[in-house]
Amino acid sequence: MNNELLYLKPDVYFEPLLNHWYAWPYLMPPVTCARHVVNTHRRIMQSFVKNYKLHIIASKESVLTGGEFLNCTEEQVDDIKALIAELDERCGDLIELSDAVKYLDDLLYAHTSGESIEHLYDKVPDPLKGCVELFLDMEHRPSYRIIEPLMYRSQYYKPSLQSLSFGLLSKVGERPFVLSTPRLPDANHLQVNADFNSPIVDAIFQAREKPLSVEQVDALFAGLEQTGGVAYRELFTTEKPAIKHVPVEEGVRLNYTGHAGFMVETKDVCILVDPIIASREHNNDGTMIGYSELPQTIDYILLTHTHMDHANIETLLQLRYKTKQVIVPKNNGGTIADPSLRLMLKQLNFDVIEVDDLEEIAIPHGRIVSLPFLGEHGDLNIRSKAAWYIEAHGKKCFFGADSSNPDGNLYQQLGKIFTDLDVLAIGMECVGAPYTWAYGALHTKKVPKNIKNSRRLDGSDCNQAVPMVEAFNAKQVCVYAIGLETCFKYFNGLEHEEDSRQVQESTKFLEACKKMDVPAEMLFCKKTIHLK
Known part of the structure; x- marks a missing residue:
């Protein structure tokens, strides 16, 4: 039995991913997620496949950092094609939800009379049926509100698309820009197929303060699909971290x-x-x-x-x-x-x-x-x-x-x-x-x-x-x-x-x-x- 105690290394950085893309707030709610998966992720990846040379040139220009250019190489074109195919397969219902938003917008845009819109409920597309309220504002213009709690309890909220990525700054030096490029498995990262509420998440980060045994670390990662060139043991050290917090005495x-x-x-x-x-x-x-x-x-x-x-x-x-x-x-x-x-x-x-x-x-x-x-x-x-x-x-x-x-x-x-x-x-x-x-x-x-x-x-x-x-x-x-x-x-x-x-x-x-x-x-x- 190994009696070593392991702490999370201080240079570990973490990226929550959704369908291989860095997770930010608009990728959490199902409707905004659907719109971004279709109109941001898929669109940028399709652009890269079609014009990868332009993307490669643009990604090297610091003034264009933050633009919609994938930071990938020519050798990764097939990987991006595979991600597009995976998106179409795994996110088919999100694509339908995104299309439903467009259909509903067009439906309401065409209602110009200012008269009752109750008859339009029958025309609400299936992904949004029962999850929206149609209304007219005080100037008789139509709009709708999403009943968000229902959407989170529907098939369109997909924790199965979530995963975890870990890197070591000692390996990469500087973190690559996160918003315009999907995270492909590579030699400098560990990707773990677990959602954001997996017990592994809190346990790993608590290990900055409270050590884990080798057996506990092994048990956390056991059975989880892992890709990339970093082994999970590389994220940990036996060196006890310095606790630098100083309590406040007054004021x-x-x-x-x-x-x-x-x-x-x-x-x-x-x-x-x-x-x-x-x-x-x-x-x-x-x-x-x-x-x-x-x-x-x-x-x-x-x-x-x-x-x-x-x-x-x-x-x-x-x-x-x-x-x-x-x-x-x-x-x-x-x-x-x-x-x-x-x-x-x-x-x-x-x-x-x-x-x-x-x-x-x-x-x-x-x-x-x-x-x-x-x-x-x-x-x-x-x-x-x-x-x-x-x-x-x-x-x-x-x-x-x-x-x-x-x-x-x-x-x-x-x-x-x-x-x-x-x-x-x-x-x-x-x-x-x-x-x-x-x-x-x-x-x-x-x-x-x-x-x-x-x-x-x-x-x-x-x-x-x-x-x-x-x-x-x-x-x-x-x-x-x-x-x-x-x-x-x-x-x-x-x-x-x-x-x-x-x-x-x-x-x-x-x-x-x-x-x-x-x-x-x-x-x-x-x-x-x-x-x-």
Whole structure:
């Protein structure tokens, strides 16, 4: 019997996969999943097979990172053809569901009289029958809502398409971009055919703190189909990891966790906002916060919105075993562009609380409040977004994520209620992704170019952020790193230069804060703020 105890290596990185593609929030709900499988995954793969030389050239251009080009070689053309065939075979009902959405859109688009639409229920295509409500708005225009709980209980929610991929940064050096290329088995990864709720998931990630015996590790992987060139034993080490978390003795401690994330701690509670934790302890120059610096228990995770760089499934699954509750903004209820975060995370076995605007949750010596969040969603009617106000031991913090400020009156109103902030944190992604980046696949008609470019997913610029500082009477301001941390390039694909508008607006904003005598800085990698 081997008495060795095994810990998960600190340079292991994890990618949750759905049908071989990196899993992000819109691949979880059945309807949005169907639309992306057909209109993103299959379309890009078919384009690669037809024009693989163009894809190969484009994938080598850093300026095109994040574009719809497969990062594959000529030798992998047959592998992609096989994935297309597998998609058509395994996802036939998802293809039918995607087609049903188009049929229903066309059916309702043709109803122009404004008269009753009850007779159209008989024409709803089979994949959506009994799972949608048809309605007319106050201008007599037809639309529908998806009854999401039923869809999650239908054949169209497919955990069987989920799998797990593990890599070692010591092998690859830098993680490849995740959103435009399916994950083919290769020499640098281990792919395991298990869904996101498999017991293996929590057990593996808990092994960062609680070791497993060799027999336990072997039992976890026994009977699971495994592909790739990394053996599962390579993910583990006998070296005991350093526990770097230091408990809070007094006051409120804020640790910036990278991108748009913060960890807020007191001696009584730990709260994570939009966590994306670095994949290893020694990222860049060692200043990136890692899993070893998190406490044994996370009381709350707060998610600001459904975009994958804020509701990050990769990180959430790695934190699930130690997380008590996740708090999410209230959902519109069934619109295709605004799937429910609560329902999505419940499928992943999280305990989820959904809160409305200005709704409060009590914490020891304080409260968490959901604040309205405008902008960054292409002018769509998306309600699943919130900024978070956290008050503890008399200290007040606002985490605005990608909030923009198209109507300064909102913050004038909020500033009357939530004033004298100790810390205001805001993003400056003032040139966001094109509208179609998140929502193009959901449309059943081509989005005109002028709409795509006009309705970008923009956050704040300097002119929008300054009134927020004034309205909240903020004592200190933090600007998120807006993609400058290279360890997160694998999902954001950004390479901001000094002359990029995002950097220019951030610099301008910092200067404006200085003129107002408000300390302000752009965050990068690791930053600790202790409020006493």
